[in-house]
Amino acid sequence: xxxxxxxxxxxxxxxxxxxxxxxxxxxxxxxxxxLFPLGVGANPKLLxxxxxxxxxxxxxxxxxxxxxxxxxxxxxxxxxEQMLLSPHPLTILVLGKIIAHWxxxxxxxxxxxxxxxIFLGLPEQALGTxxxxxxxxxxxxSLIGSIGVSLTVGLRRGGMIISLLVLPxxxxxxxxxxxxxxxxxxxxxxxxxxxxxxAIFFMSAVLAPLPAAAALRMSVx
Amino acid sequence: MSIIPAFIVRFYHKTASPPFFYNLSNKLLxxxxxxxxxxxxxGLYAGLYLAPTDYQQGDSYRIIYVxxxxxxxxxxxxVVMAVAGAISLIWRMKIADVVxxxxxxxxxxFTFIALVTGSLWGKPMWGTWWVWDARLTSxxxxxxxxLGVISxxxxxxxxxxxxxxxxxxxxxxxxxxxIIHYSVQWWxxxxxxxxxxxxxxxxxxxxMLIPLLVMATAFKFYYAIAMLQVARVxxxxxxxxxxWVKKLVENK
Amino acid sequence: xxxxxxxxxxxxxxxxSCIRDDRILFEGLNFKLSNHQVLLLEGKNxxxxxxxxxxxxxxxxxxxxxxxxxxxxxxxxxxxxEMAYVGHxxxxxxxxxxxxxxxxxxxxxxxxxxxxxxxxxxxHLAGYDDSLVQTLSAGQKRRLSLAxxxxxxxxxxxxxxxxxSIDKSGITLIESLMHEHIVAGGMIILTSHxxxxxxxxxxxxINLSLCH
Numbered sequence: 001x002x003x004x005x006x007x008x009x010x011x012x013x014x015x016x017x018x019x020x021x022x023x024x025x026x027x028x029x030x031x032x033x034x035l036f037p038l039g040v041g042a043n044p045k046l047l048x049x050x051x052x053x054x055x056x057x058x059x060x061x062x063x064x065x066x067x068x069x070x071x072x073x074x075x076x077x078x079x080x081e082q083m084l085l086s087p088h089p090l091t092i093l094v095l096g097k098i099i100a101h102w103x104x105x106x107x108x109x110x111x112x113x114x115x116x117x118i119f120l121g122l123p124e125q126a127l128g129t130x131x132x133x134x135x136x137x138x139x140x141x142s143l144i145g146s147i148g149v150s151l152t153v154g155l156r157r158g159g160m161i162i163s164l165l166v167l168p169x170x171x172x173x174x175x176x177x178x179x180x181x182x183x184x185x186x187x188x189x190x191x192x193x194x195x196x197x198x199a200i201f202f203m204s205a206v207l208a209p210l211p212a213a214a215a216l217r218m219s220v221x
Numbered sequence: 222m223s224i225i226p227a228f229i230v231r232f233y234h235k236t237a238s239p240p241f242f243y244n245l246s247n248k249l250l251x252x253x254x255x256x257x258x259x260x261x262x263x264g265l266y267a268g269l270y271l272a273p274t275d276y277q278q279g280d281s282y283r284i285i286y287v288x289x290x291x292x293x294x295x296x297x298x299x300v301v302m303a304v305a306g307a308i309s310l311i312w313r314m315k316i317a318d319v320v321x322x323x324x325x326x327x328x329x330x331f332t333f334i335a336l337v338t339g340s341l342w343g344k345p346m347w348g349t350w351w352v353w354d355a356r357l358t359s360x361x362x363x364x365x366x367x368l369g370v371i372s373x374x375x376x377x378x379x380x381x382x383x384x385x386x387x388x389x390x391x392x393x394x395x396x397x398x399x400i401i402h403y404s405v406q407w408w409x410x411x412x413x414x415x416x417x418x419x420x421x422x423x424x425x426x427x428x429m430l431i432p433l434l435v436m437a438t439a440f441k442f443y444y445a446i447a448m449l450q451v452a453r454v455x456x457x458x459x460x461x462x463x464x465w466v467k468k469l470v471e472n473k
Numbered sequence: 474x475x476x477x478x479x480x481x482x483x484x485x486x487x488x489x490s491c492i493r494d495d496r497i498l499f500e501g502l503n504f505k506l507s508n509h510q511v512l513l514l515e516g517k518n519x520x521x522x523x524x525x526x527x528x529x530x531x532x533x534x535x536x537x538x539x540x541x542x543x544x545x546x547x548x549x550x551x552x553x554x555e556m557a558y559v560g561h562x563x564x565x566x567x568x569x570x571x572x573x574x575x576x577x578x579x580x581x582x583x584x585x586x587x588x589x590x591x592x593x594x595x596x597h598l599a600g601y602d603d604s605l606v607q608t609l610s611a612g613q614k615r616r617l618s619l620a621x622x623x624x625x626x627x628x629x630x631x632x633x634x635x636x637x638s639i640d641k642s643g644i645t646l647i648e649s650l651m652h653e654h655i656v657a658g659g660m661i662i663l664t665s666h667x668x669x670x671x672x673x674x675x676x677x678x679i680n681l682s683l684c685h
Contacts, residue, residue: 006580010569017568078562085530086581087554093581147393151386155376164372165390168365169397172404179411200400207396211389214310218385221533379494381534462495 003088004096011100014073021069026108029062033116044121051120052181055130059109060170063141064163066105067149070097070142071216075153080220090213098139098146098209106138122185129184129194133177136197143208144169150215172200237314239456240465246449253446260439268432275429281345288338290437291331292356294444295363296398298328302370303395306388316452318384319459321391322374323451327444329367335360355409359402366394380459478586478658479555479628481543483507484529488538491524498524499681502538508628509655511674512662516681522664523561525681526633529662530558554583557627559635563618567607571598571617574606575624582625586657592623596646611638619650630654632663 015022036054037047047054074080074097083093113134114127122130148166155161180193268286275282302321309317339357340350351357370387377383460466483505490500498521506512514522527533529540531547542552565574575589593599596616606614615638622630635647648670651661655674669676 003580006577010566010573010577013573014566014568073566076562077566078560078564079566081530081532081558081560081562082564082578082581084532085553085556085558087551087583088581147389151373151390152376154382157376161369161372161376164365165369168362168369168401169393171362172397172400175404175408179408211393215386215389217532218382218389221379221382221527462497 003086004092007083007093007096008100008103011097012103015100015104021066022104022108025062025066025105026112028065029058029109030112030116032058032061033120037120048121048123048185051117051122052126052130052178052185054120055113055117055122056133056174056178056181059113059134059138060141060167060174062109063105063138063145064166064170066101067142067145067162067166068159070101070146070149071153075219080153080216084217084220090216091209094146094150094213094216095205095209098142098212101146102139102142106134106142109138110134122181125187126181126185129190130181132194133180133197136194136201137173137177140173140197140201140204141170143204144173146212147208147215150212150219152219153216154219154221173197176200237312237316239315239319239460239463242316243453243456246453250446250449253442253449257439257442257446260435260442264432264436264439268429268436272429272432273426278346281342284338284342286432286436288335288342289433290440291338292335292360293437294440295328295332295335295360297441298324298331298444299363299366299391299398300395302328302391306391309384309388310392315459316456318388319452319455320448321387322384323448323455324444325367325370325374325387327447327451329364329371331440331444332360332364332367336364353409355406358409359405362401362405363398366398370394478508478654480508480658482555482628482660483541483543484552484629484660484662485541485544486529486538487541489525489528489535489540490537491521491528491533492536493521493524500537502679504677504679506629506660506662506677508658508660509675510660511651511655511669511671511676512660513669513676513678514662514664514681515678516683520681522681523633526560526631526662526664530556530560530631555627556629556631557582557622557625558631558633559618559622560633563614564621565606565614565617568605570603570605571609572602574617575620578621579624582627585623585625585627587623589620589624592620595623595650596620597642612640612643615639616643616646619647622654623650628659630659630661630663632661632665634664634666636665636667 033054036050040046040050071080074083084090086093110131114130117127117130118124145162145166148162148169151165152162176193176196180190180197183190183193264286269283272283274280302324305317305321305324308314309321336357339354339360343352343354343357344350370390373390374383374387377386457466457469485505486503488500489502491498502525504512514525516522524533528535531553540547542550542555547553564578566577569577571593572589575592579589587595590599593602596619598613598616598620601609601613606617609617615635619635630651636644639647644667652671652674655661655671
């Protein structure tokens with residue numbers, strides 16, 4: 001257990017010392033959301049209808065772009081080798097890294113997303129649901145993404161491939177999360193979507209570190 | 222090991238050896254080709270000529286004899302790949318790696334065929350080439366899953382590592398396919414108007430069903446033929462330094 | 474103090490082989506390493522020294538044969554809590570301080586013979602505790618990764634070219650550390666272009682250029 005927390009602590013210190021890395025996905029997220037009104041026109045009705053989708057698609061892309069930092073530097077400087085040699089189970093260490101990654105990239109989205117939602121004219125009654133879906137689903141994005149990034153960390157140009165590997169797996173999250181926000185905006189009940197997101201969250205928290213650890217062992221060879 | 226009967230263990234080790242697989246496929250291929258041609262011939266004749274015309278869609282429904290089997294194959298092959306991936310990860314069976322990676326392009330092609338025929342069928346039915354129908358959308362995402370496997374395998378230089386990577390990916394994919402499928406259906410029922418008819422009819426006339434099943438079986442044999450042929454080449458490339466391949470080349 | 478080095482340990486390789494890019498690097502490789510012994514891997518560049526080391530670390534899978542730690546396959550044994558590896562990559566984070574790096578290594582493993590302070594003193598890095606690793610020279614980084622060997626519990630050291638990018642005094646330092654480890658009952662597997670100056674130590678040599 002101490003190794004698990006040590007990994008989280010170390011990654012948080014590292015993130016703090018490379019502050020730009022925290023900021024970049026966040027700026028990207030804000031920028032993409034800003035581009036939509038410029039692209040489709042500032043019709044309030046249209047923007048309001050598109051808001052849940054726009055926010056969720058942008059969040060998806062922002063998390064995906066940040067994935068590369070999850071294992072890249074560990075792979076390059078040999079820290080990953082040392083983690084593999086540790087007598088502690090690799091899945092636990094990987095889970096620690098994913099949690100740290102979420103704290104650094106997912107959590108800031110939680111703060112900014114409601115603000116952007118208001119800019120897009122999302123009804124206030126949907127803001128609570130938006131936050132709940134973000135809390136439940138952004139960790140899932142980090143968890144599923146960890147599999148894709150561990151498969152490609154050994155490649156020099158893993159960037160484009162990772163989107164092909166990860167984005168199709170993000171589809172259920174996108175559908176349920178943005179749908180929940182949309183329904184909440186129309187004043188409808190969203191229990192079903194939230195329950196499904198909870199199920200997806202627990203399932204990926206338990207399952208995703210396993211293939212991620214296996215893929216890391218394969219990448220270091 | 223003792224719980225598993227000895228003959229199964231022996232059969233397993235035999236099949237797992239590349240030369241045995243190569244020779245076996247050599248013997249199987251002509252049979253498979255024959256069966257495939259017979260089934261295909263009958264299936265096409267029955268489907269395009271014998272089966273009655275649909276009272277709603279006219280003759281345009283006949284594209285299901287390609288579309289539906291192709292869609293079935295697209296799922297079936299992904300499951301085969303995942304099973305092969307599991308076998309290769311657990312039992313380190315070389316042949317499983319070969320089966321997995323040889324299947325991927327074939328599966329992707331079937332998925333592509335299912336998409337194209339689906340959209341061809343959509344034109345007379347819906348008046349447009351593409352509708353965000355649940356099945357077509359699932360099929361499209363499945364195509365991306367296939368492309369992911371193919372491009373990951375291509376990107377990793379060391380083929381042993383690449384085989385392991387795609388095995389992991391195929392397993393992750395197969396766990397996700399039902400979730401994706403379910404979520405897309407959910408999304409579809411919420412966003413789609415009621416005007417679009419579902420592609421599958423709950424009740425299908427027996428005269429229409431039999432050719433469909435025959436075609437589906439024919440497609441399975443076609444897959445076996447195509448996969449074995451790709452696999453044979455792959456085995457020869459991977460085993461090019463072994464005695465049996467060198468002997469094979471000398472005898473040619 | 475020597476309790477942290479386990480006695481009566483044996484690492485045994487049986488009929489190991491490794492194929493890389495359709496080329497047989499080595500096959501039918503056997504060795505047996507016990508406490509107080511050094512195994513030196515020799516051979517030309519590309520003869521598979523690093524590949525063999527990475528197989529011994531469990532990073533790479535051998536194409537046939539097996540490795541045994543006390544008669545158990547290494548994956549099923551206590552092997553990974555008994556070994557430490559220093560490779561081409563230092564395995565330290567350049568944005569962390571020397572102390573933070575060593576503490577991390579400690580939490581990934583178990584406490585060893587030296588305290589962090591003693592280890593830093595031994596590798597001539599005393600006083601660098603709070604320096605960021607990116608301010609250290611290549612030689613200092615190398616010595617920092619050696620300090621990791623001292624502070625964690627381990628019996629077997631696996632060293633890939635430990636003498637690169639290090640000056641004369643560094644070489645003497647590594648040799649004295651190795652000597653001490655062996656005398657205390659440890660085992661070492663290493664590759665090196667440099668002639669070893671280890672006196673009264675049981676050194677086995679394997680030349681991989683001859684292992685076909």
